[in-house]
Amino acid sequence: MKKVLTIAGSDCSGGAGVQADLKTFAANGVYGMSVIVSVVAENTCRVIDIQDITPDMIKKQMDAVFEDIIPDAVKIGMLSGKECMEAVAEKLEKYKPVNVVIDPVMIAKGGHALMKEDSLEFFIKRLIPLAGILTPNIPEAEAITGIEITTVEDMKKAALRIYEMGADSVLLKGGHLDGDALDILFDGKEFYIYSTKRIQTKNTHGTGCTLSSAIASNLALGLSFPAAVEKAKAFVTMAIEHSLEIGKGHGPTNHLYGVYKNGLDYWRLL
Structure with a gap:
């Protein structure tokens, strides 16, 4: 069985972070492992507080995994500050x-900052060059590049700029623009465009975590970057389409809908 590691924050409400990642791994037929970098007290409405795990403990968790179970892919999510970024980068x-997939988680769905403002430049210089694929949304890409993104051409320009910062490939997610849900992948040679009809729902808590984890799962299973992204987008679209009315705010996606409906082999059909 292929094995995938998530390095991210813990969401006690279960919709995002490590909890979403592990559900996604299971739904995509890979064995999931986790390194917790922050404990986030959050729900569908707000983030109450964040407590970071010490850099030493982050490194020891990574040692524990890598000395025994070699991951076939690694997904990296929330890294709140320079100290935890350096710990992860070192290991x-x-x-x-x-197959390192980095999702630059900067802001929670409710608007709370998850990456300290003074850590962005450090993230750009230290983490982006370690990414096999970076998966920013539009606000994150604007923060990283300084480019205002309002069109598909702007998305391409920003993806190219991030590639030039050292990422092997870039998936820029266009969910913040109007119209269909359009994402653009640049692999250093060409652009690939993925478009699906936008689903009208407020229940999108954890969609970025879910997409990046699905990409990591598909890469671990041997798919190419373009194919891994295509299959992951189909997975997250399904999870959003059947999202859950749980909580008073932005509810979670339904990671296991396909398993519930079609059995454990459904993911092979995506």
Whole structure:
């Protein structure tokens, strides 16, 4: 069985972060492992508080995984500050895992900052060059590049700029623009465009975590970057389409809908 590691924050409400990642791994037929970098007290409405795990403990968690179970892919989500970023970067350089998917989580669905403002430049210089694929949404890409993004051409320009910062490939998610849900992948050679009809729902808590984890799962299973993204987009679209009316705010997606409806082999059909 293929194995995938998530390095991210914990969402006690279960819709995002490590909890969403592990559900996504299970739904896509891979074995999931986790390194917790922050404990986030949040729900569908708000983030109450964040407590970071010490850098030493982050590194020890990574050692524990890599010395025993070598991941076939690694997904990295929320990294709140320079200290945890450096801890993760140090161990990535030591163990040199394949298929590193980095989701630059900056702001929670409710608007709370999850990456400290003074850490962005450090993230750009230290983490982006370690990414096999970086998966920013439009506000994150604007923060990283300084480019205002209002069109597809702006998305392409920003993806190219991030690629030039050192990422092997870039998936820029266009969900914040009007119209269909359009994402653009740049792999250093060409652009790939993925478009699906926008689903009208407020229940989109954890969609970025889910997409990046699905990409990591597909890469672990041996798919190419374009195919991994295509299959992951189909998965997250399904999860949004059947999202859950749980909580008073932005409810979670339904990661396991396909398993519930079609059995454990459904993911092979995506």
